[in-house]
Amino acid sequence: PQKKPVVVVTRRLPDVIETRMMELFDTRLNHDDTPMTQSQLIEAVKMADVLVPTVTDKIDLGVLSQTNPNLKLIASFGTGVDHIDLATARQRGITVTNTPGVLTEDTADMTMALIMAVPRRLTEGERLMRSGNWNGWSPTSMLGHRIWGKRLGIIGMGRIGQAVARRARAFGLSIHYHNRNRLPDYVENELEATYWESLDQMLARMDIVSVNCPHTPATFHLLNARRLALLQPSCYVVNTSRGEVVDENALTRLLRNGKIAGAGLDVFEHEPAVNPRLLELDNVILLPHMGSATIEGRIDMGEKVLINIKTFIDGHTPPDRVLQAML
Ligand code: 8YV
Numbered sequence: 001p002q003k004k005p006v007v008v009v010t011r012r013l014p015d016v017i018e019t020r021m022m023e024l025f026d027t028r029l030n031h032d033d034t035p036m037t038q039s040q041l042i043e044a045v046k047m048a049d050v051l052v053p054t055v056t057d058k059i060d061l062g063v064l065s066q067t068n069p070n071l072k073l074i075a076s077f078g079t080g081v082d083h084i085d086l087a088t089a090r091q092r093g094i095t096v097t098n099t100p101g102v103l104t105e106d107t108a109d110m111t112m113a114l115i116m117a118v119p120r121r122l123t124e125g126e127r128l129m130r131s132g133n134w135n136g137w138s139p140t141s142m143l144g145h146r147i148w149g150k151r152l153g154i155i156g157m158g159r160i161g162q163a164v165a166r167r168a169r170a171f172g173l174s175i176h177y178h179n180r181n182r183l184p185d186y187v188e189n190e191l192e193a194t195y196w197e198s199l200d201q202m203l204a205r206m207d208i209v210s211v212n213c214p215h216t217p218a219t220f221h222l223l224n225a226r227r228l229a230l231l232q233p234s235c236y237v238v239n240t241s242r243g244e245v246v247d248e249n250a251l252t253r254l255l256r257n258g259k260i261a262g263a264g265l266d267v268f269e270h271e272p273a274v275n276p277r278l279l280e281l282d283n284v285i286l287l288p289h290m291g292s293a294t295i296e297g298r299i300d301m302g303e304k305v306l307i308n309i310k311t312f313i314d315g316h317t318p319p320d321r322v323l324q325a326m327l
Helices: 015-024 038-047 086-091 104-117 122-131 159-170 185-191 199-205 248-256 295-313
Strands: 006-009 026-028 050-052 073-075 095-097 151-155 174-178 193-195 208-211 236-239 262-265 284-286
Touching (some): 006 015, 015 026, 015 295, 050 295, 073 295, 104 122, 104 236, 104 262, 151 199, 159 185, 174 199, 185 193
Parallel strands (some): 006 050, 174 193, 236 262
């Protein structure tokens, strides 16, 4: 019988997925659920025919230059591929796949949760209850800002951005967006979304800004100090995409100085590190990169990984091959 391909999985995945993987491939699991070090990753790619990394594995030139010649597929468990040096992978004839689509709605739910929770001071109220210091209702306590009727500016109107737009419309927000490319008319009409070619001009007019674009060389620090300074002091910022898209230090400074009303952050520039000054701010909700963290979603992601590997091994183009256009 043909030798089964060696599949190395870098992190613990849902049990059903790991079981299926063990049945199908010569699978090497990692149940030490801490991110692999670079040297562990290098050991992994020396033996793997297929690598299944996650967002916490930096697949850079150093790792890719150590792959064994049989490693021809990196089937990433996740949608973002900014942790993989795609150009080098391509040069080395390695196909990269991801898991798009299945975490769109979960991530949009979490984005909407932050859009609601920050202006309405949800976690502040919760902290007050747990502190035991609540003295009862008063007409002027815990006042937040109204959400309906406000302008939401979505940066990155791909699958997740559009799913956020659909939800936000139902909550009475008006939808504005900036994207590399303008959406076709019929999509814009369906979403009742207003396109802003100039990100700067959009930023200056929004009440809430949601970051939903991938992290690429072109979007690194897209919200830099200059652009963040364009926001109105009453504006809220929500980020469920990648920390690197926002200059975290500049954002922190503006939040501290009252130049931005608040922020909901699920992602950070140097995860798992967080700018410690953010922790001191009441008008900020911080979450540990859990935008897509649902049991159902993780299984869906795992199934996508399985299909990508199987299709590739069978000699076909895997459904979620990451195209060069992502660069
Ligand atoms: C995942 C994510 O938790 O898919 C992504 O891009 O950021 C998250 O949804 C993570 O990537 C798993 O690798």
